[in-house]
Amino acid sequence: MNIAVIGGGWAGLSAAVRLRQRGFSVTVFEAARTLGGRARGVQSPALQTRIDNGQHILLGAYTETQALMQELGLDPGFLLYREPLALEAADGSFILRAARLPAPLHLLGGIIGMRGLNLAERWRLITLIQSLKRQKWKTQPGLTVAQWLTRGQQSAHAIHMFWLPLCVAALNTPIHQACAQLFARVLQDSLGGPKSASDILIPRVDLSQLWPDHVERYAPPDTAGTLNVHCGHAVRQLTGGWSQVALDGVPYDAVVVAGNAPATHRLLRQLSPSESGSRYLAMLAAFEYIPIATLTLQLETPWKLPQAMLLLKEDPARLWFGQWLFDRSAFMRGDALSDIHKQSGSLLNIVISDARAFMAHPQPQAVAAVIAQVQEQCRRFGSLPHVVGHEVIIEKRATFAAVPGLMRPENRTPWPRVWVAGDWTDTGYPAVLEGAVRSGRDAAEDVQFVLG
Ligand SMILES: Cc1cc2nc3c(=O)[nH]c(=O)nc-3n(C[C@H](O)[C@H](O)[C@H](O)COP(=O)(O)OP(=O)(O)OC[C@H]3O[C@@H](n4cnc5c(N)ncnc54)[C@H](O)[C@@H]3O)c2cc1C
Structure with missing residues (x-):
C-alpha cells in the first residue's frame, strides 16, 4: 500500500519510519528544502556556518526519540551531549544540581542543597512536588501554572527565581x-x-543531521516497501474518498498530514464537509502560537564556560530578554567531533522564549542589550571574548500557546483515509520534540491497525 506523508518535521518523519517498518511504501513531501521542520539545521548567511533554527534541548525521559535514532542506526549517546539535571544562574545566585543519589533522592538532595531559595521555600517546593506525585501528576482541570503555584504556597521569590523560568522554557x-x-x-x-x-540532552550536531537527514536512506531488513522523500514540494490540494486520497491529483491509499495545525487545517478543509469534520477542523483552528527567538553569537575564541547551559535573569526594563545561555564549546569538548567543533565551538546561543517583547524593539538595540546582559551576568567567568558576528532567528509560530482547556485532536480524523501527526495532537505533552515523535509513531500504528 502507498502512504503519503505531508510534512518532513519530526512528527512526519517519525510516522514515515514507522510506516516503512510496517511494510508500507511511503512518500514524504516537505515544502522546505531541508528536513526537520521547526527543529532543523540552517545555513547562517551572517555567520557563514550551519546553525540550528533555534537551540533545542531534550530530556533523558524522551525515550521514543532516542529509540527512533537507534532504529535509524544512530548513536544517541554520541550525538546527544548528556549531563545530569543542573539549573544554574549565570550570576551564581541560583543553583540546583541533582545529587549523586538514586532517584528520587537525587532530586531531594538537589533541592536541599539548592542555592537561591531559603529553607522554608525549599521545603514548600519539596512538599508541592511530593503532593503532585501523590496525585499521580494530575492537577485540577483548568488551572494555570500561576494558580497552581499560589495554591501550593510558593513564595513570589521562589516563583520568580525557579518556577517562572522553568515554565517559560518548558x-x-x-x-x-x-x-x-x-x-x-x-x-x-x-x-x-x-x-x-x-x-x-543537547544535540551536538545540527538538528537536521541529528536524525531527520538519515530517514531517506533508511531500509529496515526483511521488510517490504519503499521510502522516498521529496523536499521543496508543498502539497496544495487534498481530495479524498472512501478508498483513496489524492495529493495534487496523485492517488494514495492513505495520507498522514503532519504540518503544523494551521497548515494541516488548510489541507483538511478541502475534504468533504460533515458535522464531525467541522468539529475536528474547529479544534485545529483554535491553536494560538507564541514565537521563540534565538540569538547566536560568534566569538573570536571559545569562551569555555563551566556549564553548557546557564540561566540568565530577565530584566525587560533594560531590554535584557535573554533566558538561557548555551555554550557550544562546552558540549563539543574533547571528542571526535573536532571538525564540527572548529565550525561551531565558538558559538553561544541565547534563547528568548515568548519573544513578543524582544520583537517589539528595534533588533540592533535589543541584540546589543542582550549581549550586555550576558557580559554582566557572566562576569565571574571572565570577560566575554570579542563578538565577531551574530544571527537572530525568530520562529513566529514556534509552539502553540499551552493554555488550559485546549482540545487537542487525535491522530485519526473523521475522513477514512486521512490521519494527522504533529506536536499539537493529543499527546499529553506541550509542544515538544518527544510529543512530535510519539504523535508520528502513533499515527503510523493506527494506519497499520486500520489498513494493515
Ligand atoms: C525555536 C524553537 C525552540 C524549541 N525548543 C524546543 C526544545 O528545547 N525542546 C523541545 O522538545 N521542543 C522544542 N521546540 C518545539 C519543537 O521544535 C516542536 O515541537 C517540533 O519540532 C514540532 O515538530 P512537528 O513535526 O510536529 O511540526 P513541524 O516541525 O512544524 O513540521 C511540519 C512540517 O510540515 C511541512 N509542511 C507544512 N505544510 C506542508 C505542505 N502543504 N506540503 C509539504 N510540507 C508541508 C512544514 O514545512 C514543516 O517542515 C522548539 C521549537 C522552536 C521553533
Missing part, C-alpha cells in the same frame, strides 16, 4: 496563561522516572 507560555496539567507532565517526565529521565 511551555513557551507565560505563567499566568500556561496550563498546569501540561506543566505537570513535564515535571513527571523529568522527576517522576528513573534518575536518567531528568538528564538534559
Whole structure:
C-alpha cells in the first residue's frame, strides 16, 4: 500500500519510519528544502556556518526519540551531549544540581542543597512536588501554572527565581496563561522516572543531521516497501474518498498530514464537509502560537564556560530578554567531533522564549542589550571574548500557546483515509520534540491497525 506523508518535521518523519517498518511504501513531501521542520539545521548567511533554527534541548525521559535514532542506526549517546539535571544562574545566585543519589533522592538532595531559595521555600517546593506525585501528576482541570503555584504556597521569590523560568522554557507560555496539567507532565517526565529521565540532552550536531537527514536512506531488513522523500514540494490540494486520497491529483491509499495545525487545517478543509469534520477542523483552528527567538553569537575564541547551559535573569526594563545561555564549546569538548567543533565551538546561543517583547524593539538595540546582559551576568567567568558576528532567528509560530482547556485532536480524523501527526495532537505533552515523535509513531500504528 502507498502512504503519503505531508510534512518532513519530526512528527512526519517519525510516522514515515514507522510506516516503512510496517511494510508500507511511503512518500514524504516537505515544502522546505531541508528536513526537520521547526527543529532543523540552517545555513547562517551572517555567520557563514550551519546553525540550528533555534537551540533545542531534550530530556533523558524522551525515550521514543532516542529509540527512533537507534532504529535509524544512530548513536544517541554520541550525538546527544548528556549531563545530569543542573539549573544554574549565570550570576551564581541560583543553583540546583541533582545529587549523586538514586532517584528520587537525587532530586531531594538537589533541592536541599539548592542555592537561591531559603529553607522554608525549599521545603514548600519539596512538599508541592511530593503532593503532585501523590496525585499521580494530575492537577485540577483548568488551572494555570500561576494558580497552581499560589495554591501550593510558593513564595513570589521562589516563583520568580525557579518556577517562572522553568515554565517559560518548558511551555513557551507565560505563567499566568500556561496550563498546569501540561506543566505537570513535564515535571513527571523529568522527576517522576528513573534518575536518567531528568538528564538534559543537547544535540551536538545540527538538528537536521541529528536524525531527520538519515530517514531517506533508511531500509529496515526483511521488510517490504519503499521510502522516498521529496523536499521543496508543498502539497496544495487534498481530495479524498472512501478508498483513496489524492495529493495534487496523485492517488494514495492513505495520507498522514503532519504540518503544523494551521497548515494541516488548510489541507483538511478541502475534504468533504460533515458535522464531525467541522468539529475536528474547529479544534485545529483554535491553536494560538507564541514565537521563540534565538540569538547566536560568534566569538573570536571559545569562551569555555563551566556549564553548557546557564540561566540568565530577565530584566525587560533594560531590554535584557535573554533566558538561557548555551555554550557550544562546552558540549563539543574533547571528542571526535573536532571538525564540527572548529565550525561551531565558538558559538553561544541565547534563547528568548515568548519573544513578543524582544520583537517589539528595534533588533540592533535589543541584540546589543542582550549581549550586555550576558557580559554582566557572566562576569565571574571572565570577560566575554570579542563578538565577531551574530544571527537572530525568530520562529513566529514556534509552539502553540499551552493554555488550559485546549482540545487537542487525535491522530485519526473523521475522513477514512486521512490521519494527522504533529506536536499539537493529543499527546499529553506541550509542544515538544518527544510529543512530535510519539504523535508520528502513533499515527503510523493506527494506519497499520486500520489498513494493515
Ligand atoms: C525555536 C524553537 C525552540 C524549541 N525548543 C524546543 C526544545 O528545547 N525542546 C523541545 O522538545 N521542543 C522544542 N521546540 C518545539 C519543537 O521544535 C516542536 O515541537 C517540533 O519540532 C514540532 O515538530 P512537528 O513535526 O510536529 O511540526 P513541524 O516541525 O512544524 O513540521 C511540519 C512540517 O510540515 C511541512 N509542511 C507544512 N505544510 C506542508 C505542505 N502543504 N506540503 C509539504 N510540507 C508541508 C512544514 O514545512 C514543516 O517542515 C522548539 C521549537 C522552536 C521553533
